Amino acid sequence: MSTEEAYVKKHIENKVATIEFFHPAHNSLPGNILEKLANTISEVGQDDEVLVIVLKSGGERTFCAGASFTELISIQDEEEGEKFFSGFANVINAMRKCPKFIIGRIQGKTVGGGVGLASAVDYCMATKFASVKLSELNLGIGPFVVGPAVERKLGVSGMTQIAIDANTFYSPEWAKQKGLYANVYDSTEELDEAVASFAKNLCEYNPEAVKEMKQMFWRGTEDWDELLQERAKISGRLVLSTFTKEKLERFK
Template sequence: MTYQNILSELKEQILYVTINREHKLNALNKETLAELADVIAVASQQDEVRGVLLTGAGEKAFVAGADISEFSDYNGEQGEELARKGQELVFNAIEKCPKPVVAAINGFALGGGLELAMACHIRVGADHAKLGLPETSLGLIPGYGGTQRLTQIIGKGKAIEMIATADMISAEDAEKIGLLNYVVPQSELIAKAESILNRIKLRAPLAIAAAIKSVNSAFDVEANGFEIEIKEFGLCFNTEDFKEGTRAFLEKRKPVFQGK
């Protein structure tokens, strides 16, 4: 797929994905969502990709929300289909991606933008960023997993407060409640996200994928997370990376993992 709304570049095993609609504060329209679905699918399948860094163009917005003009005249059936497709193809795909996805939140992360960030595995925010789910001020609720992921991350009481008031919160407050892993100055944002991914790159790729799958299962009501962890643990023993990791430990050297 040729991308018109996002930029994608692979450097040193990190796939840099930038939502490139700065004039629209990087709002999510249908085309952008389709491109995000494609790039995440590609990242999931390519061995040379060891992690994804997701950000927005400019310094004003990560993603300021969905493109409201596209669905302002929808009926209930169309709205449900919009949410279902978006969750399946983009937001759930990011959450289930076997490669770690780090969101570098460079400004406003509102509505679908915050939902996009919450689907990522790790979130780093610039100190001027503002986060919120303003859907109730439009007569809606979050439809891309926002009610579920926000509750999982910060707890029921805070989640209902944020959603019901539709208020934005500062990056500092978001870090305090666990919505952001780190807050740094704008000038250090990408470097901080890179430093996390560079540390992860030193570890065994198949083990990272197994860990992501196992952690996600803790929030899947239809899954037995302990059983999934046990099985993934066992499968790790069949990998070349396990053999390399244990050899390196016994030989007192750094391991060189191949993702096999």
């Protein structure tokens, strides 16, 4: 086990806020990191010094491994389960309501809740190593909380495909074809150059127009505060099932 500590940090330079999260277990997301992430996105969204946000993760290989297995295993009742899964709901809703454009920088594989994060940004750029997988059904739960965000980007067909085929990584080319990724690059260096250049261009836009466009893009999602909370309840119930408990023990 790595001795590195999990974090969420922000860096603001030339009107661009970079929000970075990290966890030594392949950038998996425990409740405290989800909470910090949601709060940081909301806070930066209200900062007049910021025109554009870049969401990224630390490390080189994995963008995000999804929910923290350690926390999934430790959930004892439905209330705890709902609280944990609502962490993902809060991050997605923070991105949805943020009046600034959010660029996703996806350097490597992304799984489960990580696919939800990639789907909830406004513009997503990735490397050729950034394959995607919705593994939740394999654990006896499902991508209930992230589902609406994933479906909004991939369409019902794409979402259904990766949600049902829960053991398969889908290629970055597939994700680009379905509309999740705008561009796919050969290396992290090329990705970073492209993200920096694109963020700089976005800073030239009228912030009022950006705010109006965000509302236009997310039209029809006004009920997501309630919807995603309801979905968190479903996941919170299913994570306590004998099927899921046995699966998690095996992965442990």
